[in-house]
Amino acid sequence: MNGTDNNSRIVVSLSPPKRAHLQTPEGNHRDRSVRVSDQKIDYKPSLQAISLLSLSMIFSCLELRDIRSLELACTFLRRAVKEDNALAKAWYRRFPSPQQYQLRTAIKTKDASQLCDWLESFTNNQALLKPLTDLNPVGVSVPARLYFTRARLMSEYKIFNLVKKDTIHENGLVYSAALSVDGRHLLTVSSDNTAKIYRHMADGSWQTNTIIPHQSRVNSAIFSHDGERVLTTSRDGTAKIYLLGCDGSWSEKACFSHDIPVISASFSTDDRHVITSSSDGTAQLHSRKDDGSWQLTATFSHNDAVSSGNFSPDGHHLVTASWDKTAKIHRQKTDGSWEKNAFIFYHQLPVKSATFSPDGRHLVTASDDWTAKIISQNPDGSWVEKACISHRDRVTSASFSTDCRHLVTTGSDCRVKIYGQKNNGSWVEKTIFHHKDRVRSAAFSPDGRHLVTASDDFTAKIIGQLSDGSWVEKACISHRYWLKSASFSDDGSHVVTAGGNRVIITELQRSNLLPAATTLFQRVCITM
Incomplete structure (x- = not known):
C-alpha cells in the first residue's frame, strides 16, 4: 500500500549537490566548516538531497496530521507530498486491513466509465477527473487516491x-x-x-x-x-x-x-x-x-x-x-x-x-x-x-x-x-x-x-x-x-x-x- 506502482510516477529529478574532494580537512566539524587548499567551504545539508523514494518511505511512517504539517513547511515538501500522493495514502492507512479489503473489492469491479460516473457525482472538474479515471483500479495506491478524493469532495458539501x-x-x-x-x-x-x-x-x-x-x-x-x-x-x-x-x-x-x-x-x-x-x-x-x-x-x-x-x-x-x-x-x-x-x-x-x-x-x-x-x-x-x-x-x-x-x-x-x-x-x-x-x-x-x-x-x-x-x-x-x-x-x-x-x-x-x-x-x- 505504501509502495509505488505504475500509476504513481515520480517526475521530479533531484541531483545531490556536488562535493569537493577533501584532502586536508581542518576546523570545526560541528559547524560543517572545512578548509581545502586554503579555501573555506561551508556545507549545509539540503532537503533536496533526499530522493522522493526516501521521502515516500518517511511519509509511510507518518500520520495524516503530520503529513499535513509537512505540506505547509516548504515548497519542496509540498511538491513531494503531492507527487507521492502521501495524503491519500496516510488517510487510507487509517482503515484497518479488513476495511481496506472491502474498499478495494468495491472499486476494482468498476471500469473507466463507471469510475468517471462515481466521481462525477461530486465534481465536474475534468482536470481532476481525467488522471484518476485513467488509473488501473487494481493498482496498489489507486483505491487510496480514489476514495480520498471522493471523501474530500463530499465533505465540501453541506447538503x-x-x-x-x-x-x-x-x-x-x-x-x-x-x-x-x-x-x-x-x-x-x-x-x-x-x-x-x-x-x-x-x-x-x-x-x-x-x-x-x-x-x-x-x-x-x-x-x-x-x-x-x-x-x-x-x-x-x-x-x-x-x-x-x-x-x-x-x-x-x-x-x-x-x-x-x-x-x-x-x-x-x-x-x-x-x-x-x-x-x-x-x-x-x-x-x-x-x-x-x-x-x-x-x-x-x-x-x-x-x-x-x-x-x-x-x-x-x-x-x-x-x-x-x-x-x-x-x-x-x-x-x-x-x-x-x-x-x-x-x-x-x-x-x-x-x-x-x-x-x-x-x-x-x-x-x-x-x-x-x-x-x-x-x-x-x-x-x-x-x-x-x-x-x-x-x-x-x-x-x-x-x-x-x-x-x-x-x-x-x-x-x-x-x-x-x-x-x-x-x-x-x-x-x-x-x-x-x-x-x-x-x-x-x-x-x-x-x-x-x-x-x-x-x-x-x-x-x-x-x-x-x-x-x-x-x-x-x-x-x-x-x-x-x-x-x-x-x-x-x-x-x-x-x-x-x-x-x-x-x-x-x-x-x-x-x-x-x-x-x-x-x-x-x-x-x-
Missing part, C-alpha cells in the same frame, strides 16, 4: 442532492435490505418467512434470483465479506448458508440448528467461521472445512437468550451479548481452543448487541438499561470499560466508524449520538441529532465520514462530517412507513432503505449549490 435510482416492491413488509460488496446483488428480509436475493441486470433493473425459505419469520440475513455467501437466521430454529455459483445461481450449502429461534448470526472476517446466537441461551461456532462443508467447533453459554455474537477482526476473540445482562469476551488459545468467558461485563438490563471496532481494539455494547458501554483492550490483553454513553430510553444500536475514530449510538429516545476518540484515547461526545420517533439504527459509510439513520418517524437522515470536523445533516429520505433499516453501498455512492413493503436505492450527488454557498441549516428532504 446532498438525492436521486432515486430503484424501487423494489415486495408482497409483505420488508425488515431489512443490503447490497453485496460489488453492488451486483441485493438481499432482503420480508414478513413472508423468506429472504430474497435480487440480481442487478444489464438494463438496470433488479430481478429476483433466489428465494431462501424458512418455516417461520426470518430474523436476519447478511452477505459474507466477499459477497459470495448469504447467511440467514429464523424463528424456526435454523440458520442457513447459501453460496453463489459460477453460473450466477445460489444454492444451500449448510443449515445449522438450535432448539428454538436463532436471533442473529455473523461471519468472521475471512468468512471461514460463523457464529449463531439463539434464544436457547447458546451461541454456536461453526467452521468451514477444506471440502466446503461446515462443522460445529464450539458452543458458548449464557443464562438467557443470546442476542448477538461477533468476531474480532483477527478472529482471535468473540463477544456474545445476552438477555442475562452480560456481554462476554471469549479468547482463542494458541492451540485453537477457546477460553470461554475470559472477560465479563455487566449491564442492568438485557444487552441487545456487542460489536468490535474494525481494528479490534475496542468493542461497544447496547443495552435496554439506556446505556452503551465502550470497552477497550489494554496492552497486556485484558479488557476494561472506558466510557458509558447514556440515553433517555433503550439503546437500539451502537457501532464504530470504519476508521475507528467515531462511534454512533441510537435510542428509543429519538436521539442519535456521535462520539469521537481523542489523542489520549478518551471518548467525548461530538454532537446529537434528533428524530421525531424511535431511531432503530445508524450505519457509517465506508469512508467513515457519513452515516445514515433509520427511524420510526418514516425518515432516514444522512449525516456527514465537514472539512472542519463538524457534523451536519446533509439530506433526509422519507418513506410512507416506519424505516426498518438503512445502509450504504460499499463504494459509498448509494443508500439502501427499507420501509413498509418497499426497498429504495438512492444515489448521493452534489448539490446544485456551490459548496461555499450552502449554509449550516440547509438540507434537502425527498419523499420516496
Whole structure:
C-alpha cells in the first residue's frame, strides 16, 4: 500500500549537490566548516538531497496530521507530498486491513466509465477527473487516491442532492435490505418467512434470483465479506448458508440448528467461521472445512437468550451479548481452543448487541438499561470499560466508524449520538441529532465520514462530517412507513432503505449549490 506502482510516477529529478574532494580537512566539524587548499567551504545539508523514494518511505511512517504539517513547511515538501500522493495514502492507512479489503473489492469491479460516473457525482472538474479515471483500479495506491478524493469532495458539501435510482416492491413488509460488496446483488428480509436475493441486470433493473425459505419469520440475513455467501437466521430454529455459483445461481450449502429461534448470526472476517446466537441461551461456532462443508467447533453459554455474537477482526476473540445482562469476551488459545468467558461485563438490563471496532481494539455494547458501554483492550490483553454513553430510553444500536475514530449510538429516545476518540484515547461526545420517533439504527459509510439513520418517524437522515470536523445533516429520505433499516453501498455512492413493503436505492450527488454557498441549516428532504 505504501509502495509505488505504475500509476504513481515520480517526475521530479533531484541531483545531490556536488562535493569537493577533501584532502586536508581542518576546523570545526560541528559547524560543517572545512578548509581545502586554503579555501573555506561551508556545507549545509539540503532537503533536496533526499530522493522522493526516501521521502515516500518517511511519509509511510507518518500520520495524516503530520503529513499535513509537512505540506505547509516548504515548497519542496509540498511538491513531494503531492507527487507521492502521501495524503491519500496516510488517510487510507487509517482503515484497518479488513476495511481496506472491502474498499478495494468495491472499486476494482468498476471500469473507466463507471469510475468517471462515481466521481462525477461530486465534481465536474475534468482536470481532476481525467488522471484518476485513467488509473488501473487494481493498482496498489489507486483505491487510496480514489476514495480520498471522493471523501474530500463530499465533505465540501453541506447538503446532498438525492436521486432515486430503484424501487423494489415486495408482497409483505420488508425488515431489512443490503447490497453485496460489488453492488451486483441485493438481499432482503420480508414478513413472508423468506429472504430474497435480487440480481442487478444489464438494463438496470433488479430481478429476483433466489428465494431462501424458512418455516417461520426470518430474523436476519447478511452477505459474507466477499459477497459470495448469504447467511440467514429464523424463528424456526435454523440458520442457513447459501453460496453463489459460477453460473450466477445460489444454492444451500449448510443449515445449522438450535432448539428454538436463532436471533442473529455473523461471519468472521475471512468468512471461514460463523457464529449463531439463539434464544436457547447458546451461541454456536461453526467452521468451514477444506471440502466446503461446515462443522460445529464450539458452543458458548449464557443464562438467557443470546442476542448477538461477533468476531474480532483477527478472529482471535468473540463477544456474545445476552438477555442475562452480560456481554462476554471469549479468547482463542494458541492451540485453537477457546477460553470461554475470559472477560465479563455487566449491564442492568438485557444487552441487545456487542460489536468490535474494525481494528479490534475496542468493542461497544447496547443495552435496554439506556446505556452503551465502550470497552477497550489494554496492552497486556485484558479488557476494561472506558466510557458509558447514556440515553433517555433503550439503546437500539451502537457501532464504530470504519476508521475507528467515531462511534454512533441510537435510542428509543429519538436521539442519535456521535462520539469521537481523542489523542489520549478518551471518548467525548461530538454532537446529537434528533428524530421525531424511535431511531432503530445508524450505519457509517465506508469512508467513515457519513452515516445514515433509520427511524420510526418514516425518515432516514444522512449525516456527514465537514472539512472542519463538524457534523451536519446533509439530506433526509422519507418513506410512507416506519424505516426498518438503512445502509450504504460499499463504494459509498448509494443508500439502501427499507420501509413498509418497499426497498429504495438512492444515489448521493452534489448539490446544485456551490459548496461555499450552502449554509449550516440547509438540507434537502425527498419523499420516496
